[in-house]
Amino acid sequence: MIEQIFTASVLASTIRLATPYIFASIGEAFGQRSGVLNLGVDGIMLMGAFASFYAVYTTDSLVLGLLAAILVGGLMGLAMAFISVTLKARQGISGIGLYLFGLGMSELLYQELIGTPKSVAGFPRIYIPGLSDIEFLGIGEIFFRHNLLVYVAFALVPVAAFVFNRTPFGLMIRAVGQNPEAADAMGVNVAKVRYITVIVGGVLAGIAGASLSTALLKVFQQNLTAGLGFIAVALVYFGGWRPYGVLAGALLFSFVNALQLQINAIGIDIPSEFAVMAPYVITIIALIFAAKRTEKPTALTRPFERGG
């Protein structure tokens, strides 16, 4: 049983499927650490997924595909920052608005510009010389035969941790998220920090979408993400707002996903509906345990009013 679950191919697809979660969740962690809850991640991912798919489909250029996702994600992040920081709108609801916009807009553009199901070659697998040949425990197959975005996603985690914990800017982010009044009194530009983190979050959500449409699935269709962006938001709570915690959550979820895809091959006899349901049930349970964490940014979802 255990040998059937932890096969090299399940673990390899766990690593691969973790990519969109990691990009989106790490991006969301930037925003949340500074006190902004962006619930529009799924909508940004959809727009990023479409933009990069369309760019790759029409130009065959993966670079342009990535740039399109970055641009669209950044613009939607900018919109969210304007709405939640400058206009101080209720973050939960405005995020749902952004999600609906992305959901409708990406489908509209898909219908108008492409219309019928198409696929692209997308990001090729890169076999890391030497390492990808390791037969021992299937290490080569599990870790070193993935597309570029997989490697970038995993490299992003220590980078984000470094930024949060070891740089002056990371200190500013945390200060703004914990106590914006005090940060403001110390001369930190609260609005500017939040703008930057939310735009970074948007860019990463855009890349998360691109990783789905041009690297993992290599197709675009209506509602491609199927709510993956919302799980990414939940993973930030799950991971206690720390990049390595987020990574652990992403791996857990992608493992459940990978298992679910191969559940029949493995020979576990449960209805497919329950297999699809499992990640969502786990998310709720995880949220119950995550809620008591003390690392939660105290100013999360609270707009900053100067001299208020």
Place this chain on the structure above:
Amino acid sequence: MALSQFRVRTGRIFDALPVGVALLLALVVASGLLIALQVSPVTAYTALLEGAVGTENAFAETLVKAIPIMFVAIGICIAFRGGVVNIGGEGQMIAGALAGVTTALVLGESLGGLVIPLAIGAGFLAGALYGGLAGFLKAYFDVNEILSTIMLNQIAAQMMNFLLNGILLDPAEAGLNNVPKTARIVRMAELPRLSITLPDFVADLFNVQNVELFARTRLHTGLLVAVLLAVLTYVLLWRTSIGYRIRAVGQNDRAARYAGIHVRRYTVLAMFLSGGFAGLAGVVQVLGLQYRLQTDGSPTGFTGSAGFNGIVAALFGGLNPLGAIPASVFFGGLLVGAQKMQREVGVSASLITAINGIIVIFVVSSQIFVRRRTQRRLSEAEQVVNEAQPEEMRQPI
């Protein structure tokens, strides 16, 4: 005195203004999109308008579409007023429909006409419990209700697929087309159709006789139930102590706690009632329109996204149940009209989803201007009081 009354009146009008401006801006954005798609906005909007209200049947379809949106929107008003963001309308609708259709199928004709109130009651309760669960997790475990309700939506959709492919599957369907749907409910459990006999003078005006409006359409009495409950919910929220406490918790939970209100209990209650209304949306959809529960397997296959659109309508109606009535009809018309627009002008109906998103963003963003005006009014009031004070003090005590 007269002046201050005037100010209050115009103030009310200004409160509605952000919603109007939001709509106007959304219209501008939509026009821009249409122009970008090389479609004349005038042609598109004409098709949309004709599709929504152009004929008797079109208008009836608009109202039919508005019914579940209205139920959900009424519930959303309660939740948002109570400070909880209920995104779980979709899942709660499914819970209500599952409970309602099961009740109707099990009872059959055994209890006569009682089957309708019992099925509706079961639908309300199932939606309420499903919503209440998210409220409970928020109140007692500090679980973000937006995230939990989104997860519960997915769980409910999968549960529905499981049941409709299993024990609830129509025996006549088994092994045939594999369309996931239940058996048809008995005629006794159907909500009656709704038609309106025009008064004589109206009929004379159009030179017709004995006209029954909506006689040959799918419009059903669920509409009357929704409108009645909207009025009752308005009374609940603004004329009863329970409603006052729900709103107090939503306005400022800390102050509510100091005032002796059991905050957690009212958070759960707000989500319970909100979920119940979404449950009603689901069961009424079954008893009034489809006469069975059926889906295409996708999460929105049964609900038609009414659980999401109800949020948009509630915001658009100013989070007031009475405002939710016209707002739901408006969005029902938008969705029905979009179908005709898609057929005639070739613009995907998903445009409406995008526009809904923009409307939500604009309405929520415009709150800052309402707040600023309130602050300005408050400081003006302080000034008036300060100026008045010396005079008051001059008066002999």
